[in-house]
Amino acid sequence: MSLLISHPGYAESEHVQELDNLIISMPLSQSTANTALPVSILSGDELRMKAASTIGETLKNEPGITSQSFGPGVGQPVIRGQSGSRVHVLQNGLGSLDVSSLSPDHGNSTESLWAERIEVLRGPATLLYGSGAIGGVVNVLDNRIPDAVPEAMVEGAVEQRYNTVNEGKSTAFKLDGGKGILAWHLDGFYRDSINLQIPGSAVDEAIVEEEHDEHEESSEGRLLNSNTRARSGTAGFSLIGDRGFVGFSINHLDNNYGVPPGAHEHEEEEGAEQVRIDMKQTRYDMKAEIDNPLEFAESLRVRLGYNDYQHIELENGEAGTIYSNEGFESRVELVQKPWAFFDHGVFGVQSKNSEFSALGDEAVVPKSDIDSFGIFTVQDIHTEHVTYEMGMRVEQQWIDPVDRAESSHTPVSFSTSAIWSVTDQDSIKLTFSRSQRAPDIQELFSNGPHLATASYEIGDAGLIEETSHNLELGIHIDREWLQADFNLYQNWVQDYITQINNGLFFDHDAETISAVCGGDCLPVFQSQQKDAEFQGFEAQVTIPLWRSDYGQLDSQFFGDYVRGRFSDGSDIPRMPPLRYGMELAWKNSDWTANIRMTRAERQDNPGLNEAETDGYWSLNAGANYRLSVTEHADMLLFVKANNLLDDDIRNAVSYLRNVAPEAGRGAEMGVRIEF
Template structure:
């Protein structure tokens, strides 16, 4: 009865919001897309971009980046329990989706395995940019699916007029999650050493086991005594905290700043039916299932600078340097197991040059050096020194209603593992795009990208059990570079209605994928996953229509779909199914409210030895209320998730059979800005 009452309360709040009359009109902050190095307002000729900021970000922000972005066009989340949510863009994930912190790499271990979380927090972000489609030219080797760029103000780039602070608290009923956030920005102006801006933020979050509808573990067809938790997923509680401090010197032509961040995160991994370790008792072997937790900590230092007219012919120079000391330990039954470490440096320079023969452009250099290791009795990746270097140039020109963009990039990756010979890969990428501004309301664009990605260390050198991911991983050091040929068509209409359409076709030669062999390792009783290589094609569509239906109401109809096939052996595993639905939004005075209904079809192309997933219907809703006072501004909000209490198992998840999405839940929150 409790859950149905909560659902009714959330839905009933919508007409209450619609009838409210107040004198406050909420406004969204200006959105500036930083996807293109050429100018801050540009995302490129045909870069499909979603940007979350302001109140929309407050509504969608969640404990993981994947969960925060799961409703964006072409984006889903690959979970490994509620502690992990990695974004999947157009069916691509892992090393083919570049996740950035203010245009610099996260330098964590999230790419190495699906059970590793991304060390970014949406709750302290100012905005999140999602670039769908190849974005390899600026951001590094092989972002075939796209880029997620989490922008914060940890290194201020301008002097605030006054002290700005915000405190937020939210509670989620699905797992009794409590999240507390604070953000502060201030200035120290007119000192003998010039003008300074500073930033502080912090987060604390804790949660219990996640509530689900029915059994967590799906029963086998021939299983008589089904052993699974009912109504919740065991070992999915978590605790995390993060604190960051930044300081910048602000000059007339630019700034230079430094930030330091400390983060800790401890979360449980759902059992998923795996068994680990055998105990001998009276000549009989009894299997003992052990709980596995991830205990992560990292220290990160960032340096960032922008300066105008630094050299003759150079209009703007950007410099970034990041250092990250990352470590997590996989606790098996409370005992320390495999320890992952990643001590990494990344530096990048971008120089925007003046117009040459009608072309404006930017060229850049990116360098990365990291010491990566998996240490312990069950380490399955050797300690390695990994170096990446890349140079690129991107240019734009316009002729009447036509605009053109060209980009080139060269990369080299070197992996030097302990006890083995060095592995080198060279990659080359190029892109061409054109945009035709047909009328003031309509534009058409076309882009071709040829991009290459070097194999990652886990794809090359994995060899052994990884109990946190419940797999026995086998790499192949003879893997070649992947080569993507992506064609994309885009159409935009902005008038009485807003229409957005993107069609893409991506042919990937020597596509690397983690194949479920259907065979168990005899010693560890874990399914063997082999990194294989085979040509593949990804094709799909993203479409939305936004229709105003009244003065303060609008309806959005949306859909996205991706079909991914291997040329010889069937379907690419863990691909999201067709989604479509409608959203209704209302904005007036102090109130904003909305409902979103999403239908996901059955995924019947799950891949070899992978289980299909059933269709589901998801209904979400939210209500926000603003209060302006002399002391500051209040935002009260409630968000209802999965209001139909449907059983949702994501096709992108390795644990879809044992870790469904949460049951019906409410998130209540308050934010005070002053």
């Protein structure tokens, strides 16, 4: 301990760095210009304007990212068409340790409201974060464990928001303080909303009747059972010295949200069933860092996290299925000094241990112990104009279910990349990687009706690792008259795991599976492995239109697309469509304002036994104004308007797109005071 806290100097001004372009999620803390992996970063006022009640909703306008909504209570991030267990959501570098990857109706326990920063690594990040990151990583960073003592004895912020589309109200606060070697942090929020306002009918009648040959009851103007309520509190502290720090935090979250009608169909004859998810978790974290711990090492970083998670699926107020997960994760990184021909590098180990259970009538997966252990390294070589990066990870995963044989897998991943600095402002990036993902518990052992997703799920205990070979080309241009980023990627995936609608139906009354639906039925989705290909692009071009002492006006053009196909030529289901648009943004020392138009084309490659999704226009606008209230306090006033055209938006990546459209026209306004 004395090594960490011998002097308070570590926390003072010399420790403060400009982090705007540094990627905290990368162990070597490279800048965005010095890594081949495409990165999106949200922070500051931009993050405050985009912050929403779910991670997916917060990030949905970033390049290559969409949100897999399941009503307003759930928004899973989708990166380049990959979601669920292929996208790893982190809290300060450690996994969320919830059950959000098991099903699209399970919300993330990671909140963005008090995030200082959100980093998204687009594309395979399995070297750093394991096989669950084959699609990408979302890292939500906050200050719950401080790494510096604030200049003031106490500083903080309070915030109030109101959203017209669901009468959503949120109140939040945070406090940071400290003196000497001690720094502390407190935060909390409360959020609630009523049923979501929608442009017209909740149910797309034509599609539902075509799929099920029956009429589905619908609501008009509001999405029933879509109200939400959540609250959270966090406390943390650190002891900080001139060579490092060690800190601890505790967080508790309660989140209660409704699952819209249409996901649960088997009770319609007895009356409308209301299904809600009541989530509770208590999470403990420890983080420590030591500078120059050994002669050959620059720093040693240790992170530990423990989460006690539970959610109950309530059916008309009665407890149904109970999901629980006691999870522990540890991560140790040693950043070494230059050695041999490597200029920079990191070695790391990571382990996860979970005790998972699902109890109740709709428990489709068995109680299981899930363990994994991985070792990894990433190394850099710098030449005059080219930076080379290479790395490797070996991981072992064990799943030991009750009354079934243990399943074990050994994913092995490696990557190599080159970044050519054409000029001081422009670069070309080329990456080749091989990434493997071990199958998840629900892909292996599901067997039963999962009514939240309106399906009967069947797993396959014989699944093997997915193996993805990935090639990516990136171009970065940074001039006074133009800033641009282009990314092209191609992924060849062997043994891609997916749930396929096999055209059969599960009859609730007869408890049988057959080719014909004779009454109250669910479609059967079965885990299968097929070779698959994904190709796509992301483009973002910013052109300054006007610069003066009064401010600046920029225009931005953007677009992204991903196409997923199996080797037999059939379409991979729930892929996002082609998306493109334009944004105008104004900024000066006090004001920012923007207007953004997005076009999403029709998704006419929906997948086997899936319905096509119409295209839509989305017109959004926002503005904020920052003013000084006192010598030590600022106020931020903000407003944003969404879906100004009140278009009927059906989300192509959502399981509920035919019964639960996105929000209609609405506005959110708020005030934030920082002191």
